[in-house]
Amino acid sequence: MEQLLELHLPNILGAEKEAIKKAVIIAEKLGFARDRIEDLKTALAEACINAIEHGNKFDQNKKVRVTLAANNKSLEVIVHDEGEGIDPKKIPTKRVRDDGFPCRRGYGVFLMSNLMNEFYFEKNPGKGNNVKMLMHLNG
């Protein structure tokens, strides 16, 4: 993988838009189709928002690091925060309430894992949390 971008975002909601802008330029250069780029924008936004909210817990002394890398098969996005990592038990398994109405929250991971080709998270005790996502060039 060749690294194409490393960004350090302030830990404030809205900062994800900066990463999105830069990622779009890279994805366009790599030749991704319009609809795939839209998927990437949403997935990257959700990863950054989770990092800001759940990882760094809105602490403005902390940062979110976004790196993009690519090879001839895929674009890799890594979003790092300084938190404790994702507790898999906290990822909601249902998004619909018993009465059929959509739940209020719990869409980020669902969207990332469905919009990207691959989605992983790994906690490194004491070193923060990484969300890694891949989008394949051939669909």
Add this chain to the structure above:
Amino acid sequence: MSKDIKVSTSHKGDIAVISIQGDVTAVTGEVIGNAYGSNDILNSPKILLQFDKDCYINSGGLASLIDIASEGRKKQQKIHAYGLSDHFQKIFHMVGLTRCIPIFTSEEAAMKDF
């Protein structure tokens, strides 16, 4: 902090229209919520959410829209949406929001089907 959103309200016959331009997020959700909460909108039985195709919507924005849908259901309002980009139409389907806020491809279709 300035909010990157523009929301305006109007009426077309008995339909209350909320036009949304810009960011639909946790930060701006309050602006949409306030527009929805204004008396003439809140008491209207039919509500049309008019999105801009360049809107940026994230999970925080989805939560704000689900709040409106939830309030609307209590009040037995019908809420329709149109103007979303293909991508956000897909997202609305994926998260099941179209079950309570059906989306339409044109203003005419959205108004006719109330």
